[in-house]
Amino acid sequence: MSQVLDTPPPTQASADDDLAALAARHGLSVSGARPSLPEYVRQLWARRHFITAFATAKLTAQYSQAKLGQIWQVMNPLLNAAVYYFIFGVLLGTSRGVPDYIPFLVTGVFIWTFTQSSIMAGTRAISGNLGLVRALHFPRAALPISFCLQQLQQLLFSMTALVVIILSFGIPVTPRWLLALPALVLQSVFNAGVSMIMARWGAKTPDIAQLMPFVLRTWMYVSGVMWSISKLTKKDHLPHIVTVLLETNPAAVYIDLMRYALIHSFHGKQLPPHVWAAATGWALLAGIGGFIYFWKAEETYGRG
Amino acid sequence: MAEQTEAKIPTVIADGVDIVYRVNGTGAGRGTATAALNRIMRRKQAEKAAGVRRVHALKKVSFVAYKGEAIGLIGTNGSGKSTLLKAVAGLLPVENGHIYTHGQPSLLGVNAALMNDLTGERNVHLGGLAMGMSREQIKERYDDIVEFSGINEKGDFITLPMRTYSSGMAARLRFSIAAAKDHDVLLIDEALATGDRKFQVRSEERIRELREHAGTVFLVSHNNKSIRDTCERVLWLERGELRMDGPTEDVMKEYEAFTGDKSDKKAAPKKAA
Numbered sequence: 001m002s003q004v005l006d007t008p009p010p011t012q013a014s015a016d017d018d019l020a021a022l023a024a025r026h027g028l029s030v031s032g033a034r035p036s037l038p039e040y041v042r043q044l045w046a047r048r049h050f051i052t053a054f055a056t057a058k059l060t061a062q063y064s065q066a067k068l069g070q071i072w073q074v075m076n077p078l079l080n081a082a083v084y085y086f087i088f089g090v091l092l093g094t095s096r097g098v099p100d101y102i103p104f105l106v107t108g109v110f111i112w113t114f115t116q117s118s119i120m121a122g123t124r125a126i127s128g129n130l131g132l133v134r135a136l137h138f139p140r141a142a143l144p145i146s147f148c149l150q151q152l153q154q155l156l157f158s159m160t161a162l163v164v165i166i167l168s169f170g171i172p173v174t175p176r177w178l179l180a181l182p183a184l185v186l187q188s189v190f191n192a193g194v195s196m197i198m199a200r201w202g203a204k205t206p207d208i209a210q211l212m213p214f215v216l217r218t219w220m221y222v223s224g225v226m227w228s229i230s231k232l233t234k235k236d237h238l239p240h241i242v243t244v245l246l247e248t249n250p251a252a253v254y255i256d257l258m259r260y261a262l263i264h265s266f267h268g269k270q271l272p273p274h275v276w277a278a279a280t281g282w283a284l285l286a287g288i289g290g291f292i293y294f295w296k297a298e299e300t301y302g303r304g
Numbered sequence: 305m306a307e308q309t310e311a312k313i314p315t316v317i318a319d320g321v322d323i324v325y326r327v328n329g330t331g332a333g334r335g336t337a338t339a340a341l342n343r344i345m346r347r348k349q350a351e352k353a354a355g356v357r358r359v360h361a362l363k364k365v366s367f368v369a370y371k372g373e374a375i376g377l378i379g380t381n382g383s384g385k386s387t388l389l390k391a392v393a394g395l396l397p398v399e400n401g402h403i404y405t406h407g408q409p410s411l412l413g414v415n416a417a418l419m420n421d422l423t424g425e426r427n428v429h430l431g432g433l434a435m436g437m438s439r440e441q442i443k444e445r446y447d448d449i450v451e452f453s454g455i456n457e458k459g460d461f462i463t464l465p466m467r468t469y470s471s472g473m474a475a476r477l478r479f480s481i482a483a484a485k486d487h488d489v490l491l492i493d494e495a496l497a498t499g500d501r502k503f504q505v506r507s508e509e510r511i512r513e514l515r516e517h518a519g520t521v522f523l524v525s526h527n528n529k530s531i532r533d534t535c536e537r538v539l540w541l542e543r544g545e546l547r548m549d550g551p552t553e554d555v556m557k558e559y560e561a562f563t564g565d566k567s568d569k570k571a572a573p574k575k576a577a
Contacts, residue, residue: 019319019366023404026314031403032394050433054417057430061421064465131416134395136434137408302395 034299035139037292044139051142055149077158080113081106081165088226098228099265103166107262108225110162111255114155115191116216121147122195123212126203126301133302140301141294144195152188162262171264179261186283187254193286196294203301223251230256230270247272250282315489315520316369316392316409320401323362323387323544361387363544364401369489371406374511374521376535376552378528378559384544385524389491392522406519407488410435415478420467424455424477427466431481445484452510453480454503476503483510486517493524508533528556 035043044051063072085102098104125144126133133140167173202208224232229252233243246252253275259266260275272278362384369375377385390396392403393411417434418427428449432442453476455461455469466474492511511534515521525531531538531552538555540548542562548555 019317019368020402020404022314022368023317023319023402026406028314028317028404028406031392031405031409032397047433047436049439050430050436053430053433057419057422057426061419064421129416132434134390135411135416137394137410138434138436299397 032299034295037295040139040141040295040298044141044145047138047142050138051146051149054142054146055153058147058150059153073154073157074161077110077113078161081109081161084109084226097231100169100171100263103162103169103171103263104228104259104266105226106162106165107259108223108255110155110158111187111258112220112223112225112251113158114151114187115194115251115254116220117154118148118151118191118195119198119216120209120212121151122191123198123202123209125195125199127206127209130302140199140298141196141291144199144294145192148188148192148195151191152184155184166262171262174264176261176264180258183254183257183261183279186279189283189287190250190254191286193283193288193290196290197286200294200297203297219249219251222246223249223255225251225255228270229272248278250278250286253278253282313371313406314368315371315406316367316522317404318365318367318388318392318401319404321362321365321388321391321398321403322360322400323384323391323396324399325359325361327357327359361544362391362541365541365544365546366401367539367546367549369520369522371519372515373537374515374523374535376531376538377522377524377541378526378531378538378555379541379547380563383541385541386493387544388539388541389493389522389524392489393491405489409489409491410485410487412479412482412487412490412492418466418478418481421465423465424450424462424469427477428462428481431478432484435482435485437485441485449480449484452483452506453477472500472503479503479507483507483514486514487519489520489522490514491522494526504530528560532556 034040059073060070063069066072068075081102084105088105089101122144125147126140129143133143198208198212224246229246232238233246253272256266256271257275257279260268260271365384365388377388379385387396389411391398392405393409394403394405395411417431419430422430428446429439429442432445432449433439437445450456450462453473455473455477461469461473466477469477490511508530511521511523521534523531523534535552538548538550538552538559539546540555540559548558
């Protein structure tokens with residue numbers, strides 16, 4: 001009869017096979033393996049309260065040291081809009097030809113800012129939170145999604161400011177306002193998807209975070225944030241491909257949808273063709289594609 | 305005796321584990337911009353040529369941990385203790401070998417999830433959620449967590465932002481949050497060193513409790529006393545190799561002889577194994 005020790009003796013390399021067999025016999029699993037996609041979705045759903053709590057906490061922490069506190073949530077977008085109005089509305093006079101230019105501009109700036117900051121935050125979601133990733137177990141997709149949620153909450157503050165601006169310009173409230181909701185949902189899904197793609201890139205190559213501001217600024221200037229795409233494409237001199245690119249640009253699609261929903265003078269014919277199809281298509285493509293792309297590298301985040 | 309063998313349920317099995325860190329930009333004069341570019345261009349080539357240094361942090365480490373054990377990890381600085389914990393937690397990829405675990409081992413630590421600008425109260429919720437507790441569980445344990453941390457002993461501090469806490473208070477709250485959850489396998493990295501003596505005693509008690517509920521506890525510490533107080537088995541790592549594995553007193557004696565620690569009178573200085 002073999003003697004049973006209180007503790008096993010130091011194991012030798014020769015015991016390797018036994019250890020694997022022992023693990024299998026007791027149903028132990030390999031530590032840190034990537035879960036299957038359905039399992040991953042289930043884990044993510046189980047962490048939904050963490051995702052929302054983390055987003056809200058980040059948002060509140062932002063202004064907790066400021067004297068005016070949470071008032072900055074609304075002041076910030078208002079000041080932003082004022083600066084753009086001063087430069088493009090007063091100094092450069094881009095407003096010519098666009099009715100209700102200020103609401104047009106401010107809507108563009110806010111909706112664009114939502115996409116821009118979601119992508120920026122997504123790029124740093126993993127690389128900027130390595131401490132969290134290395135200390136705790138949770139589906140990593142919780143991070144980029146949580147940052148997008150934070151930006152969405154930020155946008156909702158901006159939207160209250162926007163409503164005040166729109167009403168003060170005497171723009172009527174119409175049933176079209178209801179369209180803002182699906183537009184916002186689709187944009188959020190799109191943003192979350194792109195953030196997850198950027199999060200994976202940013203986790204592998206943190207340098208991308210240095211590059212993104214330039215990419216995003218270029219994207220902003222072609223997205224019709226401060227000018228009307230429909231006015232430009234109406235002229236004949238543009239090659240067809242440029243027109244198509246300008247009109248299918250997801251940022252432009254979401255911006256124009258929101259303008260159409262909120263600003264009465266923004267006509268349906270100013271919208272790009274098949275706008276809802278484009279909005280839904282981009283959301284599904286980025287949302288599902290981004291999620292799967294992010295999950296594929298789940299076990300590599302925060303390592304090495 | 306056969307019964308005893310049956311009762312032993314393994315919770316963590318390390319099977320010939322090798323861990324290698326790769327560090328960018330270490331070679332002499334490699335910190336320059338051209339060297340960085342060079343590294344990118346030659347990514348596919350030999351790592352050595354690209355200026356990547358390999359650090360072999362763990363070499364062929366094998367052990368089996370059983371349910372109900374508290375295992376101390378000792379070794380001099382840089383011997384691979386924390387690396388081993390992270391690998392068991394599944395947070396570091398293994399180069400060779402396998403680590404099998406029962407359930408999800410968790411590192412005791414929620415520091416990274418907490419935010420200094422938020423109140424202690426909100427941090428308890430946030431930290432709990434980050435560890436995967438449900439909102440009901442947190443509500444249920446909230447009072448225990450606050451009471452255990454002793455934050456409110458000197459006034460209503462839990463409703464103040466964490467940045468206003470002294471470092472000891474913050475550390476106590478962090479430990480209390482982290483220790484609020486029952487874990488299958490709990491990994492602790494020098495957590496007992498925090499707080500005043502009174503709190504340390506409470507922490508040790510809590511760890512014993514966790515062990516009863518949980519299964520297995522791993523503790524990394526340079527404090528030989530807390531290892532002796534908490535653990536009955538010790539793994540001694542030196543230069544990434546498992547040097548000794550056995551009952552606490554046996555290993556500690558050898559270790560103290562090795563490090564020349566004279567604080568323990570019983571340990572007669574003799575040649576290390």
